[in-house]
Amino acid sequence: MRLLLRITAYVCLTALTLGVSARDLSQDEALRLREQGRIIPLEKLLELVAQRHPQASLLEVELEEDDDIYIYEVELATRDGVVRELEFDAHTGTVLKDEEDD
Numbered sequence: 001m002r003l004l005l006r007i008t009a010y011v012c013l014t015a016l017t018l019g020v021s022a023r024d025l026s027q028d029e030a031l032r033l034r035e036q037g038r039i040i041p042l043e044k045l046l047e048l049v050a051q052r053h054p055q056a057s058l059l060e061v062e063l064e065e066d067d068d069i070y071i072y073e074v075e076l077a078t079r080d081g082v083v084r085e086l087e088f089d090a091h092t093g094t095v096l097k098d099e100e101d102d
Contacts, residue, residue, distance in 0.1 A: 022066040030063050039063070039070050039090040048093050049086065055079045063090060075101060 025033075033039045042061070049058070056076040064071050070090035077083050087097040 022064040022071070025063045025065055025070075033063075033070065033090075039072075040093050044093060045072050045074070045088060045090075048088060048095075049074055049076065052086070052095070052098065053078060053084065056084070059083070071096065 030039070034041055045061070046058070049056070053076060056078050058074070058076050060073075060075040062073045064073060072088040072090045074086040074088065075083060076086070083101040085097065085099060085101040086095065088095055
C-alpha cells in the first residue's frame with residue numbers, strides 16, 4: 001500500500017512538473033509565425049497595451065508557446081510605479097491576464 005502511494009505521488013508530481021513548461025520563442029520563430037499570420041504583429045500588441053494602460057512604460061515583452069498556444073507576456077510600469085504583468089493570446093490579441101506583478 002505504501003509503495004502504491006509513493007508511485008501515485010511520483011506520477012502526480014511528474015505530471016504537474018511537465019504541465020507547466022512554457023517555452024520562450026526566438027526572434028526568428030516569432031517572425032515566421034507573424035509572416036504565417038499565426039500571431040498578431042508586435043505593433044498591434046503595443047496598441048492593445050496602450051489602450052489598457054495609456055500612461056505606462058513598457059519594461060519587457062516575451063513570446064511564449066504553452067501547449068501549442070502562443071502567448072505574449074508584457075511587463076510594464078504604471079505612472080504610479082506599479083509593475084503590471086499582462087498576457088495576451090498572441091493569435092487573437094485577447095487579454096488573458098492583467099494583474100500586479102509580485
